[in-house]
Amino acid sequence: MARLDGASAELRGGDRIRKIENCSPNIKIPMDPRHLVQLAAILEKGSITQASRHLHLTQPTLTHNMQTLEMQAGGRLFERSRYGVRSTPLGEMLAREGRAIARRLKDAAEVTARHRGGIRHQVRLGIGPVIGAAVMGELAPVLLRQFPDLALALQNDRPHLLLEQLIDGGHDFVIAPSWLEHPPPGIVRQLLADDELGVFCARRHPLAGKAELGAEDVDDRAWISLGTASPFDQDVRGKLEAVGVQRLRVEITVLGDAAMLLDMLAQGQHLAVLPRFPLRRLAARFGLVELPMSGPPTPRPIYLWCRAGLLEDAVMGEVSELIVETVRAWAR
The missing domain is CATH 3.40.190.10 (Periplasmic binding protein-like II)
Structure with missing residues (x-):
């Protein structure tokens, strides 16, 4: 009988804990990072069915995880329709964090693989399409000769998208022209070419x-x-x-x-x-x-962009200096 009473007390205690978790607004349960990654996958794939296949999870499990995340976030994350799912503003903000976590996990796996191959550092470089075509073929060998244990991950895209990706942590450096009078908070830039x-x-x-x-x-x-x-x-x-x-x-x-x-x-x-x-x-x-066209010049300066804290890393600082020195010499 004592054992039964103890079991009953334990069940009642568990019920109280679940009620507290579900009902008390003062107790905050940390979000599971995996749920944020799963949310990003749902919005990317456009449906829970496609996301469950991509993530190798059952649909009921994925649905339950999203219900938990919605409870913790305090709002709807996406709306269902006959055409799939559409994110809410809250869902898009959390999915952005999920994409960042997924990138970090991918980066960690790549770091491990590179380390086994003798590569100790990676530079993720985003570069505008025209400047990339013009300099990257020669700049990459310059960097690799100077840093034999370096690996380059290059992405070509439109400059304004590259800057957004840099802010989100998708790149270490971006080489691109500027349309901004001042860089965004936390971002620094160095002039590479005073172009027109x-x-x-x-x-x-x-x-x-x-x-x-x-x-x-x-x-x-x-x-x-x-x-x-x-x-x-x-x-x-x-x-x-x-x-x-x-x-x-x-x-x-x-x-x-x-x-x-x-x-x-x-x-x-x-x-x-x-x-x-x-x-x-x-x-x-x-x-x-x-063509010899008349008229006033139209400036189009080209910069090296990065997050301010990145230059505190000794290797990244040296990479930055070499890029600036090399491209400036070509632009003279």
């Missing part, structure tokens, strides 16, 4: 080789744009308006892929506004020339 925009075309283009061009020469010509949704688009249009171009006929828009843009530009049917420093290094390879 120019108008470029292929050597075979009808306008190539002319000594002087006016607005009437380029008005209503076919253009290629490197992403009309970027913060730099206004600079491009401003440059053309400054020289009197009224009709800008953009036939092709390329998002984040410099090689594709330059290859199409080399065919000789289009014009493009591009930064001068990278194009000086790429012009011979793709058979391109800059």
